[in-house]
Amino acid sequence: MSASDLDLVEGTAAGVARTVSDLIFDGSLRAGRPVRESATAAQLGVSRNTVREALRILERSGLVRFERNRGALVSAPTVERTRDLYRARLSVEVGAVHAADMEGAGPVIQQAFDRIHDTQHRGLPRETLEADLAFHAAVVGLAESSRLDLLFQDIATELRLYLSLLSSSVDEYSDDDRVLTEHAGITRAFRAADRDAAIALLADHVKTNADRIVAIVRNRS
Structure with a gap:
């Protein structure tokens, strides 16, 4: 051939x-x-x-x-695989922020947040899911590492699968205040070039979502 x-x-x-x-x-x-x-x-x-x-x-x-x-x-989600997926996600995202140039990060993350804000207020849960994943891809992109970008692409693909199979995308994005508040806080930290705050808020966001998805998987097992 x-x-x-x-x-x-x-x-x-x-x-x-x-x-x-x-x-x-x-x-x-x-x-x-x-x-x-x-x-x-x-x-x-x-x-x-x-x-x-x-x-x-x-x-x-x-x-x-x-x-x-x-x-x-x-594939069907399991508790063990879900926890492992979110551990990998946390490591990739936090690692990216450690390596990021914080001085130039604010406008990039603000643009990604604006997309979430727009789709959320238009009542488009699946589009908001994609905007959310794009937001976190933008965070990883701050490290300017093609390997980290590829790792997150794989993680995002599986995250999208889990949310789709669990039919949780509507539930995940029906709470305007929670979704926007969490991402707005992360965005403010990046705009202030506050690396420690960005890491803390991002880690809390990922861990909270991990607990939520694990609970759904466990209840449906």
Whole structure:
């Protein structure tokens, strides 16, 4: 296989992975449901090998898992995995703030907060979820580390999965005061170039959300 052929296969697999992930996020594919290679290949007009590669991409992102004799299944949140995910998130975000140039951070974070404010007041919970994840991606981006950015992208993908599968996005973003107050406090700390305050508020925000999601997972187990 030539390099161009390999690029085409990988590009197609990435496209199939995005399509399947969209089906997971919009609820068409539920937790624990199998993702059949043959049916997916026929539906999308691609080869089974392409679908298999796409599923491996999704496995690395935590969206699907493979079981012996069952194939690929949509991942279901567990308490242990949720705690581990939020521990990783906390480490990445706090580490990024430690490395950030605080003097130039304020306008970047303010712009990200303004997006949350806009979608929240327009009553768009899913858009607010995306704005929230973009806010935290902006925080990580302050470290100017492509590796940290990639780590957070993987974390955000799995976070999006959990919120979608748990149908908690509406609950998460229906409390205007809490969502806006928490992010506004973090934003003010960045605008003041107060690294210690930004870290403290960010850590409290992530830990509070971790406890909330863990409680939902435990109740549904």
